[in-house]
Amino acid sequence: MGLGEAYLQVADRTSEPWEDVWFEWRRGSDASYLGATNAPGVGQSSVHRADFIDALVTHLPEGIAQFGKRATQVKQQGDEVQVLFADGTECRCDLLIGADGIKSALRSHVLEGQGLAPQVPRFSGTCAYRGMVDSLHLREAYRAHGIDEHLVDVPQMYLGLDGHILTFPVRNGGIINVVAFISDRSEPKPTWPADAPWVREASQREMLDAFAGWGGAARALLECIPAPTVWALHDLAELPGYVHGRVVLIGDAAHAMLPHQGTGAAQGLEDAYFLA
Ligand SMILES: Cc1cc2nc3c(=O)[nH]c(=O)nc-3n(C[C@H](O)[C@H](O)[C@H](O)COP(=O)(O)OP(=O)(O)OC[C@H]3O[C@@H](n4cnc5c(N)ncnc54)[C@H](O)[C@@H]3O)c2cc1C
Known part of the structure; x- marks a missing residue:
């Protein structure tokens, strides 16, 4: 994803002589x-979330990100996805990637599309x-x-x-x-x-x-x-699938796990890597 350098600049590594721990x-x-x-x-490689998000933002073309939006509903028709937001606005797109976390509002749309009941954490x-x-x-x-x-x-x-x-x-x-x-x-x-x-x-x-x-x-x-x-x-219990039509779930929206392997965010990044 071309983020390696930006990550290394803000990440910590275990210091010498314990660099492998x-x-x-x-x-x-x-x-x-x-x-x-x-x-x-490798040792331990860790990063403060805010620093990592700042590093991610530097890779986004100007004007792409919009904040303060809450998706409430998704509709699919033909080749188009329509997302409705709590502020009354909407957005239309070809594909929708739902990365809205463990309490995902988009998950029920995907599960419903697969004929399944909503899943609660x-x-x-x-x-x-x-x-x-x-x-x-x-x-x-x-x-x-x-x-x-x-x-x-x-x-x-x-x-x-x-x-x-x-x-x-x-x-x-x-x-x-x-x-x-x-x-x-x-x-x-x-x-x-x-x-x-x-x-x-x-x-x-x-x-x-x-x-x-x-x-x-x-x-x-x-x-x-x-x-x-x-x-x-x-x-979250394992879902049978993460895709419905033109909508896909990634990260905790798809597979929220307990933090004991310290890898939930890393799995979300892997999802993004494979999608890309
Ligand atoms: C105690 C603890 C320790 C952890 N330690 C680690 C660790 O060491 N390493 C690791 O890799 N992972 C760790 N994790 C897991 C990690 O925090 C999650 O796996 C990761 O944050 C998931 O990323 P995400 O982007 O899928 O979801 P989130 O980080 O939850 O982001 C979801 C985003 O979507 C937004 N959103 C939510 N609903 C909507 C909506 N309806 N419309 C629009 N936006 C919405 C939210 O505001 C948020 O910005 C830990 C978790 C916990 C609880």
Whole structure:
């Protein structure tokens, strides 16, 4: 897609001498080392979403993108697709690529065209507390606790019962992205209330309580996040197909997955690559 150079300019890589490390694995209780997963020649390659979108935009011809539009309905007639927007406007096109995420409004059109019922996302029983930590701040906190500072620079995965916390640097190592997962396994088929938001603000107290009993680096890390958000993680059952006539679904609209392999966005890019 010709995005390689633009990506490399904004992406982070695991720093030397850990350049092949994808993640180090540690106990959540005391950060003791369990092992590392290596990806020789690649290590961990990560990017801040906003930086990547900025890089994508530089490749778009002027005047193509329009923002603040919400598609509500799609109609197909002959060789033409008509998209209706919430602001009362419409657009006509030869082909429509629906990349409108896990709550896709276009998905039901494709499924209906295949004679199938609409699919609603499934709650996984896992929630994720998220925060971004200034790496200098984290370095100071680790120093104060006598924790090895390379845990700031190298992607880490802290493991505990029904929970794990991952960290990796973005923005040239200036920010550490933190995602702290906690699973409630009391229900075989967990449900999320239809009227409850999937993302909300949480207090640091709530997050620390969710990880009570965790210690060492994991605890020090969470103490550096004063105002986390918490995300209810959903996925989508596999769809039998992504195409109806001149409309195709890509990305999370087609195959939303849980984030545990860190590859949902990458799969969306693969869709775009194969379509192109
Ligand atoms: C906690 C967490 C961590 C993750 N970590 C990673 C990771 O490390 N690596 C990775 O590759 N993936 C990760 N993912 C997954 C990744 O975020 C998604 O797979 C990816 O964002 C999907 O991209 P998308 O463009 O298909 O959908 P989205 O990013 O959801 O974008 C959809 C867009 O469509 C717009 N939209 C929605 N409805 C309409 C409408 N009706 N009309 C017009 N526009 C509309 C939205 O505003 C949005 O801009 C993670 C997800 C979560 C929840």
